[in-house]
Amino acid sequence: MPTDNAPQLASENQEEEPWTKQERRKRRHSPPQVTKKTRKKHLSNHNPNSDPEESEEEEQPGNEGPDDQLEQVTRVLQEMRALASVMEASPPPSPAIAEKEEASMEEEEPETSHVGKPASEKHQATVAKTTAPAPETRQEPDQPSSYTHLEQQWAFGPSFWSGGNSSRSVGVATLVRGRCFTVDSVTELEGGRALVVDGSWAGEPVRLINVYAPSDVGERRELFQRLRPQLVTSRTIMMGGDFNCILESGGRCGTRAKEGWMDDGAKLLAEMVGEASLTDVIGSMGADARNFTWGRPDGSVRSRIDFVFTSRSVRIRQHSMVTVHFSDHRAIRFQGELTGKFLTGPGTWKLNSSLLGREDVQEELRRTYSEWQDMKDTFQSIGEWWEWVKGRIQDFFKNVGRKAARGRKREFSRLQQQLQELHDLQLRGWDVMNPLEAVKKELSEHFHEESRRIIFRSKVENLEKGEKCNSFFFKKVHSAHTPLVQLRNREGILCDTKEDIRKAVTDFYGDLYSEKRSDGDQAERFLAGIPRKVSTPAREVLNAPLTLEELHIAVKSFKSGKTPGSDGLPIEFYTSLWDLVGPDLLELYEEMEQEGVMPHTLREGTIALLYKHKGERCDLKN
Structure with a gap:
């Protein structure tokens, strides 16, 4: 739209006349x-x-x-x-619909150094939140927003942009300086409001979250609810932006500084930060007025509504507030160190049982499994073949899961694009309330399903069925995934390196499960009164060959959701495909009984260390 100081437009049908x-x-x-x-x-x-x-x-x-x-x-x-x-092809947007929001801020993420590398090799990331571009020509609904011209201006590394749905005055962008950042995925939780970038920084998995929260309390709380599951991750988190709320009583001065200083959105944000063990890089406000990030030009009202939160594994070296000429917000700049000492591995894989309910998956698996059965003769034993088959089953379901994830991502992008188009039509005066509500409902269902997947991935036993992603759930999840950073070894020395911690755990459980010396005389006296012969009927039952029915009864006796081995195949896999895998299992167990040798995966297990919340966390006894 032309501004007031621009030359007036000639009418479309007006003809030019020669000038004198x-x-x-x-x-x-x-x-x-x-x-x-x-x-x-x-x-x-x-x-x-x-x-x-x-x-x-x-x-x-x-x-x-x-x-x-x-x-x-x-x-x-x-x-x-x-x-x-x-x-002129479309009417201007209604002023009543246009959102009125505070100017956005620009932030810079830390210059990140790595252990063992000189300062000259430090890598710096910049996470900047900016308003979405407001071109003079509004885009048609079938033309997605393009930020190519802005991406071209940032020549220092990759950049990621997200514009708003209902307003051109909102938008976030994540700018990365340097080429050492490898992008894994980019998720636009809400256009112009929340952008999540997953990647690896010099080999360390990180999650960059850029937030521009709405000024409306209800909308802000809804955005934080969507953002909450993104904090359940083993990646190092760096989350920053304009959160449009204060988190402490001294966070505002001026008009109504003490009245209702912490709304529902702020309480939820504080809860989320505490659950995920995130650190505010600036720290508490205290009595330092320089920590305010936004203020009116006359200084009558000031507040701190902009934050940068990081995982505790990020060591903050220095931080500062930077006043800029193009915004009434101040930028937050800090330098931190990604140590890389406690990188989280891939963990143990577990089959998502919901995939077994898909007919197309079952049909494809049965066809492929029959081909695997034809290859038994190429292996030296059934046990060796079964080990190979379980690896193929894992690969099969991992591929299915990846395809499903890509499909969900495409569907989410489609819904977001559809929401953008409907908002554009609404701004032009079209009545699209019904389809708009339908799309919002689909997006709500999408986030609900994502919450269920987070519950499954959390592997918290008593939350796998019917539990919502509420405060109790997230506390359980974060508690179960808190990394061990220190442990005492058998000599009582505090270990803080990965190798020393692993050795301390191995020594502790090696001693715990080692063969203990027993008193033979006491054992004989204890067993003297027990009959040492088995009756003939009992002997016949015990020596009878295994049957398929016995195996089926044993399998069905297991608790649902449990994986009897380290292969990640739950009981639901065996029960739903028993007619297919049952005979092979019977053949496997008969071979084990005859040869006296078990396959490798049946002879190993995984020990998970769970803190009892009593005593020192660094003591393995706790």
Whole structure:
């Protein structure tokens, strides 16, 4: 939309008339002056491929002749007529719908150094939140927002952009400096409001979360609820942005500074930060007024509504507040160190039982399994073949899971795009309330399903069925996934390296499960009164060959959701495919009984260390 100080647009149907010399002289000396700079600046606003350096050129009107100025004015008018014809095709957005929000802030993530590397090799990331571009021509609904022109201006590394659905005044961007950051995935939780970037920083998995929270309390709380599951991760978290709420009583001064200083959205955010054990890089406000991040120009109202939170594994070296000329918010700048000492491994894989309920998956697995059965003769034993088959089963379901995840991501992107298009139509005056509510409902169901998947991945036993992602759930999940950073070995020395911690655990359980010396005389006296012979009927039952029915009864006696081995195949896998795998299991157990040898995966187990919440956490007895 042209601004007030722009030249007035000629009507689309108005014809140009030749100018007289007097008119030329009058227009030459009357504002606004049209120069190559203003013309190129106008063109660059509508051409994403324009070179920003060209706009720096300028020629003063006094150095041009009348014919040159006439040619420039004519060209600009022609361009603006074309622009006006596009803009007149749709009515302007209603002022009542336009959102009024505080200006966004710009942040920079820490310059991150790694252990064993000189300072010159430190890598710096910048996470900047900025308003989405507001081009003078509104995009049509079938044209997605493009930030190519902005991406081209950031030449220091990858950048990721997200614009708003209902308002052009919202938007977030994550800018990364350096080429050592490898992107794994980018998730737009809400257009212009929350952007999640997963990647690896010099080999260490990190999650960058950029937030621009709404000013409305209800909408802000809803956004935080969507954001909450993203904090359940083994990645190092760096979350920053304009959260539009204060987290401590001294976080605001001025009008109504003490009245209801912590709303529902702020309480939820504080709860989330505590659950995920995140650290505020700036720390408490205290009595230092320099920690305010936003204020009115006259200084009557000031508050701290911008934050950067990181995982505790990030060692904060220094931090500062930076005043900028283009916003009434101050930027938060800090330097931190990613140590990489306690990188979390891939963990143990477990089959998602919900995949077994899909008919297409079952049909494909049965067909493929029959092909695997034909390869038994190529192995030396059934046990060796079964070990190989279990690896193929894992690969099969991992591929199915990846395809399902890609499908969910495409569906989420489709819903987000549809939401964007419907909001654009609503701003043009269209009645799209019903389809808009339908899309919002689908998005709500999507996040509900994502919560269920988080519950499954959390592997918290008493939460796997019917539990919602509430405060109790997240406390349980974060508690179960708190890494061990220190342990005492058998000599009582505190270990803080991964190798020493692993050795301390191995020594402790090696001693615990080692063979203990027993008193033979006491054992004989204890067993003296027990019959040492088995009756003939009992002997016949015990020595009878295994049957398929016996195995089936044993399998069904297991608790659902349990995996009897380290292969990650739960009981549901065996019960749902018993007609397929049952005979092979019977053949396997018969071979084990005859040969007296068990396959490798049946002879190993996984020990998970669970803190009892009593005594020192670094003591293995606790």
